[in-house]
Amino acid sequence: xxxxxxxxxxxxxxxxxxxxxxxxxxxxxxxxxxxxxxxxxxxxxxxxxxxxxxxxxxxxxxxxxxxxxxxxxxxxxxxxxxxxxxxxxxxxxxxxxxxxxxxxxxxxxxxxxxxxxxxxxxxxxxxxxxxxxxxxxxxxxxxxxxxxxxxxxxxxxxxxxxxxxxxxxxxxxxxxxxxxxxxxxxxxxxxxxxxxxxxxxxxxxxxxxxxxxxxxxxxxxxxxxxxxxx
Amino acid sequence: xxxxxxxxxxxxxxxxxxxxxxxxxxxxxxxxxxxxxxxxxxxxxxxxxxxxxxxxxxxxxxxxxxxxxxxxxxxxxxxxxxxxxxxxxxxxxxxxxxxxxxxxxxxxxxxxxxxxxxxxxxxxxxxxxxxxxxxxxxxxxxxxxxxxxxxxxxxxxxxxxxxxxxxxxxxxxxxxxxxxxxxxxxxxxxxxxxxxxxxxxxxxxxxxxxxxxxxxxxxxxxxxxxxxxxxxxxxxxxxxxxxxxxxxxxxxxxxxxxxxxxxxxxxxxxxxxxxxxxxxxxxxxxxxxxxxxxxxxxxxxxxxxxxxxxxxxxxxxxxxxxxxxxxxxxxxxxxxxxxxxxxxxxxxxxxxxxxxxxxxxxxxxxxxxxxxxxxxxxxxxxxxxxxxxxxxxxxxxxxxxxxxx
Ligand SMILES: Nc1ncnc2c1ncn2[C@@H]1O[C@H](COP(=O)(O)OP(=O)(O)O)[C@@H](O)[C@H]1O
Ligand SMILES: [Mg+2]
Numbered sequence: 001x002x003x004x005x006x007x008x009x010x011x012x013x014x015x016x017x018x019x020x021x022x023x024x025x026x027x028x029x030x031x032x033x034x035x036x037x038x039x040x041x042x043x044x045x046x047x048x049x050x051x052x053x054x055x056x057x058x059x060x061x062x063x064x065x066x067x068x069x070x071x072x073x074x075x076x077x078x079x080x081x082x083x084x085x086x087x088x089x090x091x092x093x094x095x096x097x098x099x100x101x102x103x104x105x106x107x108x109x110x111x112x113x114x115x116x117x118x119x120x121x122x123x124x125x126x127x128x129x130x131x132x133x134x135x136x137x138x139x140x141x142x143x144x145x146x147x148x149x150x151x152x153x154x155x156x157x158x159x160x161x162x163x164x165x166x167x168x169x170x171x172x173x174x175x176x177x178x179x180x181x182x183x184x185x186x187x188x189x190x191x192x193x194x195x196x197x198x199x200x201x202x203x204x205x206x207x208x209x210x211x212x213x214x215x216x217x218x219x220x221x222x223x224x225x226x227x228x229x230x
Numbered sequence: 231x232x233x234x235x236x237x238x239x240x241x242x243x244x245x246x247x248x249x250x251x252x253x254x255x256x257x258x259x260x261x262x263x264x265x266x267x268x269x270x271x272x273x274x275x276x277x278x279x280x281x282x283x284x285x286x287x288x289x290x291x292x293x294x295x296x297x298x299x300x301x302x303x304x305x306x307x308x309x310x311x312x313x314x315x316x317x318x319x320x321x322x323x324x325x326x327x328x329x330x331x332x333x334x335x336x337x338x339x340x341x342x343x344x345x346x347x348x349x350x351x352x353x354x355x356x357x358x359x360x361x362x363x364x365x366x367x368x369x370x371x372x373x374x375x376x377x378x379x380x381x382x383x384x385x386x387x388x389x390x391x392x393x394x395x396x397x398x399x400x401x402x403x404x405x406x407x408x409x410x411x412x413x414x415x416x417x418x419x420x421x422x423x424x425x426x427x428x429x430x431x432x433x434x435x436x437x438x439x440x441x442x443x444x445x446x447x448x449x450x451x452x453x454x455x456x457x458x459x460x461x462x463x464x465x466x467x468x469x470x471x472x473x474x475x476x477x478x479x480x481x482x483x484x485x486x487x488x489x490x491x492x493x494x495x496x497x498x499x500x501x502x503x504x505x506x507x508x509x510x511x512x513x514x515x516x517x518x519x520x521x522x523x524x525x526x527x528x529x530x531x532x533x534x535x536x537x538x539x540x541x542x543x544x545x546x547x548x549x550x551x552x553x554x555x556x557x558x559x560x561x562x563x564x565x566x567x568x569x570x571x572x573x574x575x576x577x578x579x580x581x582x583x584x585x586x587x588x589x590x591x592x593x594x595x596x597x598x599x600x601x602x603x604x605x606x607x608x609x610x611x612x613x614x615x616x617x618x619x620x621x622x623x624x625x626x627x628x629x630x631x632x633x634x635x
Contacts (some may be wrong), residue, residue, distance in 0.1 A: 056531055057630045077535060084533020091633070095528040099239035112534055160533070229543050 001068070003163055003196055004030035009062035011048050011219075022048040024219040024220055025062070029162070030198060035190045038200040039207055040216035046200035047168055049216065053198060054166045055083050067163045084112055088157030090167035090199070094149040096141040097202060098107040102152045103128060109160040127155035131185050148180025154185060158195065167199035183209060233538070237545035240518070248253040250549060251514040255554020255609060256561070258507040262500045262605050263562040264595075269496045271570065271596035273489050277455060277478070279589045280485055281521065282357045285478045286325060286449025287458055287573055287587070288465060293474045295446055296481060301330050304444040305473060307432070313505045314468065315450060320461040323451035325352045328435045328444065332398030332406065334378070334428055336386040343382060344426045347435020347445070355452065359416065366390035366414030369431055375413035377429035383415050385425070390415060394427065400440040420588035504608060514617040515547045519620035526624065527632025536624045544617045544623070551613040555606050 011023040022045045026141055030053075038046050051057040052064050055071060064071040067086045074082055083089075096105045104126045110120045128134050131151035133144075141149055150170055157165045167186075171179035183206060189195045207213060215223035241248045284469050289296075292303035315324045328347035333340055337532055350369040354360045360368035369377055376394055378386075387395055393409050400406035410430065418424040436442050452461045458477065466475040479486045519526075527541055573594035576584065581591035 021517070051630050054531070057628075079532060080533055080535050083531065087533055091528065091531075094524075095237070095633070097525070097529075099236065099243060108232075109532055112532070156532075 002029035002065075003032045003067055004028065004198070005063075005065040006052070007063045007065075009052060009059045009064060011045070011052065011057075012060045022219050023052075023059070026216075026219070026221055028221065028224075030196065032163075032196055033194040034196055034212055035187065035189070035210060036197075036198045036214060037207060037210035038198065038213040038214045038216060039202060040200075040222075041202065044216040045219040046202075046216055048219075050166050050168045050198065050200055054077050054087055054089060061226045066230065082115070084109065084160060088160060088165035090150065090153045090157050090165065090170045092169040092172050094146065094153050094173075096149055096152055098140075098142055100191075101138050101140055102133060102144065102155075105141055105152055106155045106159045109156060110139060113160060123159055124155075127158055128152075130157045130158075130189065132181075145178070147174050147181060150174060150178070150182055151229035152184060154182070154189075158189065158193075164196035164198060167197065169200055169202075171203055175204070179203065179205070233542045233545045234549070237542055237549055240542075240546055241549055244518075245308055247514055247517070248553075251510050251550055252557070254507050254510045255551055256558045259555050259558025259605055259609060260562045261503060263499060263558065263566065263601060265496055265596040266601045266605070267562075267570075267597065268593060269493060270598060270601060271573075271594050272596075273493070274455065274596055275573075275592065275594050276489070276584070276587065276589060280482065280587060281451075281478050283588050283634065285481045286356075287452050287455075288450045288462055288475060288477045288559045289481065290448040290465070290469055291446060291474045291476070293463075293472075296474060296476055301399065301441075301446070302437065304328075304401070304441055304446050305448070307436075307443050311469075312448070315448070315465065317326035318461065318464050318468070320452040320457040321450055321465075323352065323356055323449075323454050325349065325356055325449040325451070326432060326445045327447050327449065328432060328439065328441065329446060330398065330406075330435075330439055332396045332428075334361070334382060334386060335395040335397070336388050336392070338387045339385060339398070339416040341382060341385055341428060343396065344423075345398075345429045345435060345438070346427060346429045347432045347439075349432050351430075356449075360405045362416045362418060363414045364417040368414055369429060371431060372433055373431040374410070374415065374434055375450045376410035376417070376434075377414045377416050377427075378412050379424050379427040380415050380417040381421070382413070382426055382428065388412055394428065396438065400438070401444070404440050406439050408434075410434070418588060419585045419588075423588060455512075504612060504629045507609075508612040508616065511547065511551060511612055514550065515543065515616045516619055518546060518624055519543060523623075523627075526627055527629040530627055531629040531633065536627055539627070540617070540621045540624050543620045544614065547613040547617050548610065551609045555609050558605075559602060563597075566595045566597050569593075570597045574580070 006026055006028040009023055009026045010117055013020040013022055026049060038049060042048055052059055055066060058071060069082065077153060097108060100108065106124045106127055107120050110123060128137055131154055133148060133151055136144060141152060144152065171182060174182060186197055212226045214221060292305045296304040312324045315321055326349055330345045332343050332345050334343035348373055350373065366379055378388065378394055383389065386394065390412055392412050394412055395409045397407040430438065436444060452458060462477050469475055509567060529539055530536065573592040576591040576593055584591045
């Protein structure tokens with residue numbers, strides 16, 4: 001069963017002077033364990049699509065089913081709770097909590113979930129090790145480089161034990177080397193833990209390594225290709 | 231715990247702003263504590279002393295006596311009644327008095343006098359009357375002589391060893407007349423007392439006024455002012471049906487009113503102070519909220535409910551206030567404690583006002599817990615009110631919009 005299911009999704013922003021038709025009838029299924037990249041030029045609707053998949057926003061029409069739940073059936077506060085337990089986020093601008101250390105940032109979502117201390121500690125260690133930052137655990141995140149911060153963000157996204165992880169242009173602020181490291185980490189997490197990733201990019205280096213590429217043009221899916229794993 | 235820790239660290243993201251805000255709370259709390267401590271301290275001191283010098287915490291009279299001051303409205307000087315009062319909880323002293331107006335005369339002059347029939351031992355224990363003797367000696371229990379206030383004695387041209395003649399109206403219209411050797415001169419700071427008081431032993435006064443075994447008031451002292459209500463209820467429950475039982479507040483409404491006016495003035499001043507400080511806290515909390523909209527958007531995206539985010543902001547506001555309250559209290563408490571034990575000596579107008587009431591012009595500060603509690607609660611209330619605006623902002627929080635900015 002698809003973990004993400006979009007049917008004829010339209011999104012119109014009408015807060016500005018002119019309504020913006022950001023998505024024009026997008027249908028998309030993502031299966032568990034997939035490693036999907038959404039590509040497309042700037043303004044094509046990638047962020048809008050990821051916001052819907054992330055339960056951060058609601059479609060103007062069409063249905064969005066996430067992890068078997070219809071978004072429309074969730075109240076505002078139920079949606080917050082849903083995100084906490086089902087979805088992991090990596091943002092373009094890292095968006096870690098600046099006053100917390102690396103390990104506290106990772107622990108944070110588990111605290112919100114009310115997980116016991118022992119579980120939290122174990123998970124934090126495991127994940128920071130997986131992203132290669134066990135050395136920097138007790139550093140304030142402001143002391144870390146952009147690439148390191150984004151790796152902490154990946155660890156945080158996984159800490160809640162989500163059904164899938166969304167990353168909106170996670171490499172956009174990173175240099176080539178850091179971007180490569182981040183991609184390696186995400187790939188191996190996908191291989192070893194079967195973590196489902198959906199991320200957006202317009203970085204061609206990233207596109208080459210993706211197994212599934214969904215191309216957006218003007219709010220429509222213009223291409224959806226799956227490569228055989230090597 | 232999470233919220234407190236997070237809130238605490240968030241506070242220090244802008245050190246200068248936090249220190250300035252906390253300092254304003256500190257200053258307000260410090261000033262408010264000292265002001266209240268002085269006010270409540272002076273009221274307590276005044277009440278305690280006024281009560282000792284005049285009415286006691288409450289008095290028992292024949293019904294109607296207090297309003298008419300009629301000598302005929304007397305009550306029996308009943309040892310059993312006094313014993314019963316003494317056995318009541320909180321009651322520490324019971325003092326019988328027989329007071330009346332008379333004329334005091336010497337060979338040279340005549341003047342109105344307040345005759346005070348007292349139990350010398352009890353009276354002395356209550357208000358150290360013997361300490362006010364300026365010449366001669368204090369009365370003994372079954373004394374047949376008199377103490378005359380300094381001003382009155384001068385006016386009459388009398389001194390220790392001379393005889394004062396008293397005459398006036400006795401019980402039920404009889405004529406009261408007598409002459410009493412002067413055993414001592416007492417000096418009062420309160421001019422009215424100094425010009426008119428004549429003390430006789432209770433027995434002498436009863437004989438003089440032809441009121442054997444009668445008195446017109448029983449004053450009751452208690453252990454602590456805050457037990458007054460309880461004690462009053464007990465006394466009035468036991469004797470209120472046959473006699474009038476009046477609290478000092480009922481007997482001296484002008485003192486109550488004077489305190490109320492002064493108290494209101496202090497509270498208004500402090501309220502203004504807190505309004506200013508309140509705007510400071512509010513401004514800080516508001517800035518902390520507005521500049522972190524994006525961060526709140528992220529927290530919401532991660533699954534932190536708006537209520538929890540609000541709680542975090544509340545914790546920030548409360549912690550900021552507590553910083554001020556704690557430091558203000560730490561700074562004010564030693565001062566308060568010091569001046570509670572070694573009171574200021576007042577001078578000028580304030581001193582005169584107190585002297586007029588027959589009080590030493592001292593200002594002992596109060597360290598009663600209610601002062602600290604009320605200031606702390608006030609600041610906490612301000613901290614909470616300051617969070618209303620952030621709470622409203624957070625109610626409208628949509629992660630997508632918030633993160634877009
Ligand atoms: N909150 C918004 N309000 C109005 N218009 C928006 C908003 N977010 C995105 N858009 C518009 O929707 C279109 C798609 O934007 P977006 O999803 O951000 O594309 P991408 O991420 O591919 O650059 C753009 O024209 C953009 O200006
Ligand atoms: Mg985008």
